[in-house]
Amino acid sequence: MEMPRPDDRILSRKVDLVDRLVRLVGRGAVIDDPAAIRAYECDALTAYRCPPLCVVLPETTEAVAAVLHLCHEERVPVVPRGSGTSLSGGALPTADCVLLGLARMNRVLEIDTVNRFVRVEAGLTNLAVTRAVEEAGFFYAPDPSSQLACAIGGNVAMNSGGAHCLKYGVTTNNLMGVRMVLMDGTVVDLGGPVFDAGGLDLLAVVCGSEGQLGVVTEATLRILPRAEDARPVLIAFSSNEVAGACVSDIIRAGVLPVAIEFMDRPCIAACEAFAQAGYPECEALLIVEVEGSPAEIDDQLTRIRSIAARHDPVEFRAARDADEAARIWLGRKSAFGAMGQINDYLCLDGTIPVSELSAVLAGISTLAKDAGLQVANVFHAGDGNMHPLILYDANSPGELEKAERLGADILRLCVAAGGCLTGEHGVGVEKRDLMEVQFSAEDIEAQMRVKDVFDPHWLLNPAKVFPLGASRARRIA
Ligand SMILES: Cc1cc2nc3c(=O)[nH]c(=O)nc-3n(C[C@H](O)[C@H](O)[C@H](O)COP(=O)(O)OP(=O)(O)OC[C@H]3O[C@@H](n4cnc5c(N)ncnc54)[C@H](O)[C@@H]3O)c2cc1C
Incomplete structure (x- = not known):
C-alpha cells in the first residue's frame, strides 16, 4: 500500500x-x-x-x-x-x-x-x-x-x-x-x-x-x-447458507432479538478453544439473544424455535444460567483475538441486505476457493454486517497482497449485492482506493467538499478515507 x-x-x-x-x-x-x-x-x-x-x-x-x-x-x-x-x-x-x-x-x-x-x-x-x-x-x-x-x-x-x-x-x-x-x-x-x-x-x-x-x-x-433479563440461545446448522437463510426468516417474521451473531466452523473451533463456551459441533452457529421479562423471553424463544425448525437445525439450546450466557458471549467477543492466535488474517467489514446473506456467503466461499485462500466468518448477522477473516501467512512473500486482492473482490461482491464497503470498521487506509467501487466521482467530490469546509488545508488524518490521488491533490501547503 x-x-x-x-x-x-x-x-x-x-x-x-x-x-x-x-x-x-x-x-x-x-x-x-x-x-x-x-x-x-x-x-x-x-x-x-x-x-x-x-x-x-x-x-x-x-x-x-x-x-x-x-x-x-x-x-x-x-x-x-x-x-x-x-x-x-x-x-x-x-x-x-x-x-x-x-x-x-x-x-x-x-x-x-x-x-x-x-x-x-x-x-x-x-x-x-x-x-x-x-x-x-x-x-x-x-x-x-x-x-x-x-x-x-x-x-x-x-x-x-x-x-x-x-x-x-x-x-x-x-x-x-x-x-x-x-x-x-x-x-x-x-x-x-x-x-x-x-x-x-x-x-x-x-x-x-x-x-x-x-x-x-x-x-x-x-x-x-x-432489561429485566436476557438469554442467549445457540442454534447450530449444517451449512453457512442455511444459517444465513434462518437469520433472514427471523427478521422477516418481525421478531427483534437484541443480537443475532454468526460463526462458521473455523471460528467456532478457535472461540471454543479460547473460551470453552460449549459451542455445538456444526458447520455454522447462530447466537441469538432475546431480552425482557421471563414471559417475554419465553414467547420470543418459542417463535424463534419454530422458525429455526424449518431449517432443520443440528441443535437448539438456550443458556441455562448467567455463567453459561457469559461464556457464550466471551467466546464470540474474543473471536478476532482467538483467531489471531492461530493464523494471520485480514478482517473485512462489508455490509449487505439481510435478505442476501445466504447468497453472499456462498459467493464468498467460491471467491476464496478460486483465490486458493481460506476464509473464516464471524459477524453481526442480524444487521447484515459481515466480517470475513481471510487467513494467510504473513511470512510468505506475496500472501498479504493475495489476501488483499481477495478482500477487494469480496467487498465488490457486497456492494453488488446492494450493500456497502464498511459497516463499522471504517474506510481508513484499507479501503480508500475502493471508494470508487461504491461512489461515483461526483459523490466523492461532494464528500471532499465537506472536508474542505472543516479542514481547508487537509491536515487532519491525511491519506485516509478518500482515494490517495484525490486527497493528495487537495492538500494545500
Ligand atoms: C478485536 C477487535 C474487535 C473489534 N470489534 C469491533 C466491533 O464489534 N464493532 C466495531 O465497530 N468495531 C470493532 N473493532 C474496531 C475498533 O475497535 C473500532 O473501530 C473502535 O471504535 C476504534 O476505537 P479506538 O479508540 O481504538 O480508535 P483508534 O483506533 O485510535 O482510531 C480510530 C479512528 O478514529 C479516529 N479518532 C480516534 N479518536 C478520535 C477523536 N477523539 N476525535 C476524532 N477522531 C478520532 C482516528 O483518527 C481513527 O481514524 C474491533 C477491533 C478489534 C481489534
Whole structure:
C-alpha cells in the first residue's frame, strides 16, 4: 500500500516543533524518543506501520485546541488516536505527523439518569461508560467486541457497532452531542443533552467521519434502562447458507432479538478453544439473544424455535444460567483475538441486505476457493454486517497482497449485492482506493467538499478515507 511522501520541511523542523509542543502541554505530555514512539506506529491493522514525527497526549480540551492551533499555523498534519484498535488503519500515522492521543482524557463528567445521558471525555473506554451507570440500572448500548479497550472518541469517529446494535442501533443512534476541536483550534459544541438540537444535524456528519473533520474531546451519550433479563440461545446448522437463510426468516417474521451473531466452523473451533463456551459441533452457529421479562423471553424463544425448525437445525439450546450466557458471549467477543492466535488474517467489514446473506456467503466461499485462500466468518448477522477473516501467512512473500486482492473482490461482491464497503470498521487506509467501487466521482467530490469546509488545508488524518490521488491533490501547503 502506498503512503504519501513525508514533507521534508516538517521533518527537518522536528526539534523546534517538539520544543514548542512541550511549551504548550508540558514535557510529560510529549513523546519524541524514537524507541517510545514505536508504540504508536500502527493500530490493529498491523500489516502497515509508520512511526509519527512525535506523540502528544493532552489532558484537556484547551490543550488539544492549543496543539491543533500550532499545527495549523505550521501546516503540520495531525492524526487523532483513541486506543488504536482500528482495523482499517484509521489511526495509522504518517512520518511527518503529530499523533494526538486522547487516552489521558478519560473522565466521566456527568451522569443524569432522569434525562438519560452521560457526558464523558473522548478517551474513556466504551465498557467504562456502562460500568459508570450500571449500578443505577442503566447501560450504554453500542458494544464493539473491542469494548474493553476502544475509546468513545474512536467509536464516534468510526460510528462503531457491536453485537447488541441490532435492537438499539449503532453509535450514531446513541450519540447526543460532542465537543470537538477544529483543525485551526476552534472549539465547537454540536448537539447536547436534549433529544433534538436546532440547526443542521452536523452531529450526524461528524459521527463516522473517521477523524477527518475535527478532534472529539467530549461526548454526550444516551443511556438505556437495563432489561429485566436476557438469554442467549445457540442454534447450530449444517451449512453457512442455511444459517444465513434462518437469520433472514427471523427478521422477516418481525421478531427483534437484541443480537443475532454468526460463526462458521473455523471460528467456532478457535472461540471454543479460547473460551470453552460449549459451542455445538456444526458447520455454522447462530447466537441469538432475546431480552425482557421471563414471559417475554419465553414467547420470543418459542417463535424463534419454530422458525429455526424449518431449517432443520443440528441443535437448539438456550443458556441455562448467567455463567453459561457469559461464556457464550466471551467466546464470540474474543473471536478476532482467538483467531489471531492461530493464523494471520485480514478482517473485512462489508455490509449487505439481510435478505442476501445466504447468497453472499456462498459467493464468498467460491471467491476464496478460486483465490486458493481460506476464509473464516464471524459477524453481526442480524444487521447484515459481515466480517470475513481471510487467513494467510504473513511470512510468505506475496500472501498479504493475495489476501488483499481477495478482500477487494469480496467487498465488490457486497456492494453488488446492494450493500456497502464498511459497516463499522471504517474506510481508513484499507479501503480508500475502493471508494470508487461504491461512489461515483461526483459523490466523492461532494464528500471532499465537506472536508474542505472543516479542514481547508487537509491536515487532519491525511491519506485516509478518500482515494490517495484525490486527497493528495487537495492538500494545500
Ligand atoms: C478485536 C477487535 C474487535 C473489534 N470489534 C469491533 C466491533 O464489534 N464493532 C466495531 O465497530 N468495531 C470493532 N473493532 C474496531 C475498533 O475497535 C473500532 O473501530 C473502535 O471504535 C476504534 O476505537 P479506538 O479508540 O481504538 O480508535 P483508534 O483506533 O485510535 O482510531 C480510530 C479512528 O478514529 C479516529 N479518532 C480516534 N479518536 C478520535 C477523536 N477523539 N476525535 C476524532 N477522531 C478520532 C482516528 O483518527 C481513527 O481514524 C474491533 C477491533 C478489534 C481489534
